[in-house]
Amino acid sequence: MDAFEAHRPHLQAVATRILGSRAEADDALQEAWLRINRSDTSDVDNIGGWLTTVVSRVCLTMIDARTRRREEALEAGRLPDPVITRPDDAAPDPEGEALAADAVGAALLVVLEKLQPAERLAFVLHDLFAVPFEEIVDRSPAAARQLASRARRRVRGADRDAPTADRQIVDAFLAAARGGDFAGLLAMLDPDVVLRTDDGGGALRIIEGARAVATSARFFSTRRVAHPATVDGAAGFVATEAGVPVAVLAFTVLDGRITAIDALGGPARVAGLGLEAFVAN
Numbered sequence: 171m172d173a174f175e176a177h178r179p180h181l182q183a184v185a186t187r188i189l190g191s192r193a194e195a196d197d198a199l200q201e202a203w204l205r206i207n208r209s210d211t212s213d214v215d216n217i218g219g220w221l222t223t224v225v226s227r228v229c230l231t232m233i234d235a236r237t238r239r240r241e242e243a244l245e246a247g248r249l250p251d252p253v254i255t256r257p258d259d260a261a262p263d264p265e266g267e268a269l270a271a272d273a274v275g276a277a278l279l280v281v282l283e284k285l286q287p288a289e290r291l292a293f294v295l296h297d298l299f300a301v302p303f304e305e306i307v308d309r310s311p312a313a314a315r316q317l318a319s320r321a322r323r324r325v326r327g328a329d330r331d332a333p334t335a336d337r338q339i340v341d342a343f344l345a346a347a348r349g350g351d352f353a354g355l356l357a358m359l360d361p362d363v364v365l366r367t368d369d370g371g372g373a374l375r376i377i378e379g380a381r382a383v384a385t386s387a388r389f390f391s392t393r394r395v396a397h398p399a400t401v402d403g404a405a406g407f408v409a410t411e412a413g414v415p416v417a418v419l420a421f422t423v424l425d426g427r428i429t430a431i432d433a434l435g436g437p438a439r440v441a442g443l444g445l446e447a448f449v450a451n
Contacts, residue, residue: 293321355384370439
């Protein structure tokens with residue numbers, strides 16, 4: 171379809187902003203192309219807007235599927251296997267940098283990932299691509315405007331140094347845990363923080379509340395070496411003991427406080443996560 175190819179750069183950018191992943195955006199465009207190729211567009215007046223709507227719907231479906239996969243894994247008593255990289259390996263490639271430069275930086279992509287799907291969609295389409303609120307998928311103009319406004323406030327609260335700030339909070343949390351600084355731990359935890367621990371035994375342990383999570387911080391053993399890592403795009407670390415990876419932790423940080431910690435523990439659970447780079451350093 172010639173119109174699809176003509177609008178591909180725009181559609182690629184929209185999908186990348188909504189999904190936060192270039193690879194998933196490629197999948198979304200492939201699915202959208204299959205749908206569009208089967209559709210009659212003879213009566214479509216604004217082909218660009220129509221294509222954007224189709225791609226947006228596909229992206230929302232993918233976000234919903236991503237959420238359900240995670241929920242199914244949690245119901246099965248395990249955390250999904252994360253994507254783990256060393257922070258110095260996480261820089262975008264030149265193509266990715268060019269794609270992001272026109273509207274949003276890497277730090278903003280991290281913030282967008284933390285928005286609710288509907289908020290992300292409204293913000294991306296309206297604020298980044300000037301799509302009128304009347305054309306936001308499955309939303310009344312008033313609802314779309316409210317969602318975009320809510321997302322805009324969240325985005326404005328994050329500066330371009332957000333990943334660095336998150337790393338500093340995670341490092342400070344680790345130092346407080348190792349030093350037994352209970353008050354320091356509480357200061358960095360959201361009151362409703364959730365700790366999810368998967369040790370490979372088939373039973374997911376969930377601890378809620380700042381005091382309970384701070385009390386459970388004993389898993390930060392001083393015998394272990396903590397290697398900074400990016401875990402599913404968030405600040406985290408890989409812990410090794412005697413050169414063997416024994417734990418992976420990912421932290422969700424919002425408004426300067428830790429709201430969630432996902433901890434994979436035990437050599438058997440982390441053995442297949444491709445952590446050779448952390449063992450070698």
